[in-house]
Amino acid sequence: MTVTEVPSVTGGPASGCPFRPAGPDLVDPRLYSHGDAPRLWRELRALDHLHWQQVDADRGFWSVVHYREADEVLRDTDTYTSERGTLLDLLGTDDPAGGQQLAVTDPPLHTARQARLKRALTSKAVGRQREQIRSLVVELLEPLGDGGVFDFATAMMAMPMWVTGTMMALPRTDWEWLTRVTTMCIAADDPEFQEPGGRAATLSTAHLELFGYFQDLIRHRSENLGQDLLSALMSTRFEGRLMSPGEVVSNCYSLLLGANVTTPHAPTFVMAEFVDSDVLTDWAAHPELNESGYAEALRWASPVNHVMRYATRDTVLHGTPVAAGDAVVVWLGAVNRDERVFADPERFDIRRRPNKHLSFGIGPHYCVGHSVARASLGLLFEELLSRYQDFSAAGRPERLISNFASGYKHVPITARHRR
Template sequence: MTTTSGCPVHVGSTDLVDPHLYSDGDARAEWRRLRGLDGLSWLQVDDDRGFWSVVKFDDTDFVLRNTALFTSERGTMLSLLGMDDPAGGQQLAATDPPRHTVMQKRLKKALAVNSVDRQRDMIRGLVLDLLLPLGDGGAFDFAQAMFAMPMSVTGTMMGLPQSDWAWLSRLTTICIAADDPEYQDAGSKSATLSMAHHELFAYFQDLVRHRRDNLGDDLLSVLISTRFEGRHMTPPEIVSNCYSLLLGANVTTPHAPNYVMAEFAETDVLRDWAADVSATPTAVEEALRWASPVNHILRYATRDVVIRDTPVKAGDAVVVWLGSANRDEDEFPDSESFDIRRKPNKHLAFGIGPHYCIGHSVARVTLKILFEELLTRFEDFAPAGKPEKLISNFVSGYKHVPITARAKARAS
């Protein structure tokens, strides 16, 4: 265990690694307790592994911005704690600047808001296809429709065959929720993860070989044709970043609307929003803050550093809890209230610093279109069963949100 000199070490009393804390427990209460401490808390996972928990907004901002002090190249998820990430230095999420900056340049341009704005009609059509069954009066699993939404959008932008979307969506969900029995196709967590990773990487390897001779204007072609350090990306680098793009889209986009429907379907929050759809831009930001879909990000200290009066040694694992930072009372007044007009709202749902989510513009445009169509076309939202949360310590979200609604009469 890491020790400090002259400074008390707060030892965590709740297992923040346990995925059931986020599906059946009260992680928000534990984060609130940790925010009240006078320093960081240390969680010893086993004899060899442990990590510091960062739960305050300013501290999270400090860790994520300072890539020279806190590296991403040893892994970014708790599932890799104590191991070296094989994607380090190859995948954007697991590569530090300046290499990261050069690698992401063309992809960042392709996903910039001006480029995404040109895709609005495509995105709107895909969203409407998913929402159409909601108006038939029967129970509708809103969460499962939302799981399909980012795959539809990103699959189209990457030029992936539509026949593969549902399968790819399930595989990427398995990769971040292998503890959930509903997604354990291979019988155990480790076997399930191994199967999902093997199938995804084999799929993209085959696709890259084919697309090299059939380049277009899709995101996969952008990756294949990107040059940096005087060369093109290698096939393993391309495949790893294809995986990262899909994972990022499927992690972030579904869960903000799922939280809204699971927790506010029959409340004044949704009625107020439906009565003032012009509030959608700020309401979407509040939904992202509230959901904080990416639950944690792992970093390792590259040298001795002090965070919140706590000495952290070089090599120590540091985990930032985005859901806690986004409820920090010092940054967000009345942080436990959902305010569709909250301003300012500098949440960290997409991270911050060099690793700020590269697909944030796609997610924001998609979510704005989704809520515009949802709230102008449907009304009388009501639960049709108990929502179920995903069993995962990496993603905060719902996997089933059964609702009913009624299609609004359209002016002729």
């Protein structure tokens, strides 16, 4: 069944659309691990109206798949709020962190709370830690050249915790555990990361463990404040007060998830899908293209698959009436392949300029850690391509099962050290 055959594509709360479960299920995480999401998104972009999906008798959402409308939704915080929740997992249920966690707080409060963190994460500030990040990347990649099979995806999923863990001064002995627990939060449907009891039990366990971990760490750190990101959060003042421990914990959670979703999957997509092509050889021969190369990797992977907003008032979007209270989901993977913005969008091009991808979002909620992500990716590709050659697939890549994080969980490869 194609999108245009789905009877509910023009329906929504405003039109009294009945519950029709037939048709493409954009909530299903297996669409992104085993299905053909790019084809579906092309069909949705061909419509002259928004697509409505009725999830059950009480819940549904509009899908945004065009760049212009995504830009509008993500910039206009007066019309589209993040405070009720930004993930489909919470569709129809107000996020308990609304108004406390940066990701689910609207301006002007969001702006005030974000200011100190943004100063700690400026390009200049990250630049001072550039060589430390480089050393972590080199250490992480070192096993690649020993002649055996190297799981590139596993290494890349560890990388953001190595970097963020260092910047937050988290104990190194905790990094591996934190990588797994944060992955449980973003891929609770994946059997490899799922706890006994299923998806709900996995999320509950992961959240309890992460929040408990940071509560304990904050109690210890309160007497040992330093120059790290956690100390910056703990010492940030707004409205004449420090953030409460609960607010600090919530924002630590948000920072870790943001890092663990965005950073690893851009390089993993490149290795999974182009390892046996000439892409890596071409890139290695032209190191001056490193910045445009990893920007294209971010566009191609679109690691954050979706973000959600709720309309605060009746409005019209892409010729479609959207009622106050309606959920609106921006599919970043679809937006980043919008033919109206990206020439030949289905072609991976390390020379693509300009490249206005929205993988870091846009507007007030533009990823606060984008400088860290860019530095990490730039150094990763720089070290990877200057130190290693003759990359080859050593098994079948496996996609992460998630409707939020778009990526691979296993990419077995081999390579050799350059001489």
